[in-house]
Amino acid sequence: MKRSGFRRSPRSQPPGGWALDGRSPSLGYLRTSGDAAGFGPSVGSFRLTPVPRKAAPAPDYRSILSISDEAARVRALNEHLSTRSYVQGFSLSQADVDAFRQLSGPPADAQLFHVARWFRHVAAILGSPRAPAPPCGLQAMTQLCSLPGRQRPAHAAPVVSSSRVRAVPTPPVQQPDPEEEEKFSFRQYYIFTVEKLERPDNQKEKAHSPDVTLLDSDQILSSVCLAVPPHPRLWRSYISFDILRRVLRDYFKFDVFYCMNITDIDDKIIKRARQNYLFEQYREKQPQAVQLLEDVHAALQPFSAKLRETSDPDKRQMLERLERAVRLAAEPLEEPARRGLAGEELDGRVQVLLEEAKDLLSDWLDSMHGSEVSDNSIFSKLPKFWEAEFHKDMEALNVLPPDVLTRVSEYVPEIVDFVRKIVDNGYGYVSNGSVYFDTVKFANSEGHCYGKLVPEAVGDQKALQEGEGDLSISAERLSEKRSPSDFALWKASKPGEPSWPCPWGKGRPGWHIECSAMAGTLLGASMDLHGGGFDLRFPHHDNELAQSEAYFENDCWVRYFLHTGHLTIAGCKMSKSLKNFITIKDALKKHSARQLRLAFLTHSWKDALDYSADSMEAALRLEKLLNEFFLNVKDLLRAPVEVAGQFEKWEDKETELNKSFCDKKAAVHEALCDNVDTRTVMEEMRALVGQCNHYMAARKAARRRPNRALLESIARYLTHMLKIFGAIEEESSLGFPVGGPGTSLNLEPTVMPYLQVLSEFREGVRRVAREHRVPEVLQLSDALRDDILPELGVRFEDHEGLPTVVKLVDRDTLLREREEKKRAEEEKRRKKEEAARKRQEQEAARLAKMKVPPSEMFLSESDKYSKFDENGLPTHDTEGKELSKGQAKKLKKLFEAQEKLHQEYLQLVQNGSVP
Template sequence: MKLSSFLYIVLFLISHINIICLVIKNSSAIKRTNFLKLFDLIEKKKTINKSTYTFLRLKKRMFFTSNLLIHKHEKFVNKYTVIKKLFHYIMENKETLPKWSMPSKENKKITNLMVNNSLTRSKVEFIPQESNKIKWYACGPTVYDAAHLGHARTYVSFDIIRRILSNYFKYDVFMVINITDIDDKIIKRSNEENVDFSVLAKRWEVDFWDDMKNLNVLLPTSITRVSEYVNDIIEYIKKILNNNYAYVSEEGSVYFDINAFKKGRNHTYGKMEPESVKNEALVLEGEGDLGIVTKNKRNSYDFVLWKASKPNEPSWDSPWGKGRPGWHIECSTMASNILGNILDIHSGGIDLRFPHHDNELAQSEAFFDHSQWVNYFLHSGHLHIEGLKMSKSLKNFITIKNMLKTYTSNQIRILFLLNRWDGFMNFNPNGESMKQCIEIDKFITNFFALLNMKIKNVIFNTAILYWNDTDNKLNNFFRETKTNVHQFFLDNFNTPEALVAIQKLITEVNIYLEHNEKLQIGLLLEIKQYISFILEVFGLVYSLDSDTYPNSKKIDDVLHVLGTYRNSIRCHLQNNAKLLRNIQKELKNKTVKREHDDNSVTSNLTETDQDIYTNFINNIKNNNEILLKECDLLRDQHLLNMGILIDDRPNNEFVIKVLDDNQLQQEKNKREQEQQKKKQTGNHKKK
């Protein structure tokens, strides 16, 4: 090793010693964020030299031998997965990424937003191509089977980003999502099930959008289907041929000419994963399950634009004979057709980065004959189940529908909010992560219920308007939270930190409500409005908020009157019960003046009189108990079965919560478990 390289490594170690120590210190429960911090500074480099590469290989050996990357509590990821990730990181950075051009800032909406751009593998400032308008194309599903948790991770994450851009930063977002309804996987599955490919695709497309609706994912501005754009695809391919970036093979297929493209003006192939360009396995995977193996390709890495037809496959007429579109050309054509020659954002899962997205870039830049078709490429991170890829063969395949049978859409969305959208995510169905999501969901629901009740109980005309120290403290914390959340959003849509900030604000409000009788309603309403707004930006829905649904204000008022009426009866009955118990205690010693006694003397009650009074009191007690049971039945059965939960609190207060189906089932399960515990405790005492 040269002396300069050795010195570089020493200096690099010194500059990163705090991060390395952090990893070693937390080796028993290392988290993904700590692992990623180790590479943050390196990732900012657009190129990598030999010395840095040598250092990375050294780090790989260090991790391998020290066993630091095993999460001992929830098996966050096994060491082989992380080592593989580290190795891929090293290999990725061996290649130099091409130059990326930031759009001009002139006459643009500037927010100082930084986003992780796959075209630079770093955070860069987001600048729209035109004013405050964002043209966004998202790769949609290939519809041949049920959508799974990986799909949920991608589409919910980008739905959150879309809401932040449009609702929070006020950009004008035009979003397009495609449906791939012509594909090898669809054709293969339709042949297996002996149904027409279009019937199969339509069935699963409807199923996909049903899942998205249940996850509260907004519909895109435009939905494109490949089957409706075949003629446009043919025209698109013809222009690429005319630009001399493609050729026709003997069997009638059309291939993209990678070497010709690389020789073109300012063109680079493999912009995002140059290290994968010669990965034959990935290249073949991109050609599809039914791809034609041909010797007529000029280069083994050239990819297909138009597939010549084969028996039992759908086909369309073209200048090159019957065939169908290749996978990559579909997205290029549909995105260009609607959004034009430059996209602000293109998004998809990280597994699509190569070859699909790199091939899309090449095709589109060959079509328009310029060097930057997409300004910002966003890729959602991998999702693994207990450290392994999701697979039916491993029996860890979780569909969205099955997930929604156990958890609410809010709870699933919170799961993704707690993870960085572009980071690796490991999900353990039986781990602590979903318990945490349920608790956060319950925490927010209870907050709105309590806050609404407190606000309703304050009569504004008699409220104290003077601000004391606790009022000022809450107000300052609120303003600080708003600043922090804004900074978190600017930092590559940092939802984990933003959600934590909102939870802290809710905690402060709860403390304020608990310890203060005189409340500043104006401040509380402003905080409620802000929290509701941020939760809406997250795509979370809490139905008790009167402003969320039409007529819910009237329903809320009716529930409040009903709850108040029940609570009033219950309080009177409880007071009567106390009074009757006191009368019973004193009855035996009680004396009365007998009207028929000529001497008008006081005497003790006779046994008969005592029986009469006792029976009278017992009848009143029994009626009291019956009415109390009716109040409990109203709370525990009648209203609960309708999804209305009355939560009785100390000091004759109560909170009303409106539950959705999943929350209702969770509440019933919780009560059944409590009943079982009581029975077991009772049986144990009898023994």
């Protein structure tokens, strides 16, 4: 059963039709059938096929319906639905209808969101005027598509998130006439939801990437969008979205318009920029040892209090390590400072303490002087620097640049207008100079729903406060809200924060509003795709949805969310306390961008990915497998052959391989249609290469030439797919280019003719050397192959009775292979020597045992026996008791065995075999 990575939001259940609700095990999953060839403006018809599964039993509402008080009945119903709506999925039953008819309307209490969601579902299906059907239903879209010449409205698409896809069968909808369908200029098969996508108003496919929050290299964030410089949590999203974007654009031929937001105004950015500025000012004053120690001890007091209050074990471990490092750095200064000593050595210790105590002093300085920082340029310097670093890292990873890039600092006027309209529409309110979004009013308004992506998280105060930012969760700030779930659209600036004029006084944008305003300005009232990490679903993306739909007064600002899975480091979450925090620059020192991308391609973009030595080793093996196949095909194509000989008669082996090729292409296409399942794609490509290698080996064993045209077709197809995925950066007609990343020159056609001449000359020299028995020449020939050419990125492969195979390979790869070969040979030699040593030890032990006369073998065991007979056999134990007959018999057998061994030893001595 294939998985699909998008889940319809709680409010998007259509009035009948094919429902998309990711968690139902009861009714199966959506699959496609039909002709999938071609992805132009008109692609033919597709149908949705339900995969039947055992239906879930109808709910039992009898005990709930017997409750006379409606408020109590609704609370009981909410408790019941909390275990049904989100876990088992929703399918309408008569019990639902009976319970629905007993309610006077949807609950007003926002905490009863399970009942609210259930009420809207039932109302949509029954067509009740109390709760009109949401405009995003798939049934409605299908009906519109079935009417010739009818354009699907902009809102007719579901808001979905990463999960499984469930199919709920309803009466069939009349399919459009194929000839009429050809007239629709923007009907395309939409790969994620098994439905045709018509882009309204002749628009492009609009994609909105996750935001980039620009902080410095030490910052690890989970509550804001993403951190810079990029670390594994960031490349997971950006490499994955780059792959998805390329597949949409280059495989399915969508016209993608890609927008990326840069967050350069944010609570954490403000605080870190302020701290950096204050610390640099402090450093420039060149504090003396006594003053520095005094300040460090003062800063340690609030820091120690913070440490005592920290409950998170990883964070606590990190703070303890920082405190320990500061105290160790301060200790060498204590005595010299008391004695008033000075000198270069003391100055060096001062610099060490300054560096170790930077974070601690920065917090302390900010708490005392942060409100005095007022220059806006101080807050822009930090994000500008890290934005440049971010773009360098993305280029190094071969991530395509966005079509448009927006920065919060450049869109403040648009954000102010956006907030003003939300207030005018009745969904925002001003409080003490700040503007907040009224989540309760929005949730209770007709046609809207708050918490679409993660409804069960609504009311999670910890998540909501993290979403508001460190500078916005004081008791004073929280008291300004009508409801704890409300969030800031515009924040009144306090001293020490950047500010911009607006109708409500000087302030700055809230975190969530920036995305809505910037994306809304460029993409309009709706967008097709919105990307982000899994942990951004709530509150960030849910709040984005709410405020944007409040602004546009619609219910489908985003049609589809793409949430990438978590990334772990060697099985652990990335954390400073675990010392597993690495940057992209660090990663690229160990592995190439292609190898990193191959590692990502072999995992589903929506599932967790573990960045570890094992996962990267698997990526290296895959790269080597593909590259060796390409090199072998290139060598085959370079072999001289007549024009007519390029096309040979196919036999059973060729027919079988071609059938497998066709099957694999179909499987790759099906996998890409199934939520861009690159993991399955890479498995199919790996299997295809394996079959080609088996075919070539069989032909080689039979001394027959493989079919050039067939293998070239397969190699070009694989090259094409790898280009689509971004694993091949430069122009290359076949396989991985040799010119190296970032170069436009393809070395192969230029260099290969010369290498071929060298190879043929070397073969001739080796042949003559063998005939005339000149081993020195053969040794020089081997040195050329093993030591000299690899330094130039050239590999010669000698095969008995066959021409030498010439391959151009990346120099670093060849050198790494050479070192691995040397290590393997050294390991083999070491194991051989170890085995010989063990054999010698065993032989020495055996001879030593044989050397002992049987009459003496038990005499040394005085801890077991006290008396012996004339032959040396024990007769009594240590307590003086006579041994039993069984014990004596056993010892007699050992005595006789030793007697034989000793006789063998004496024979060996007599023969001179033993010195």
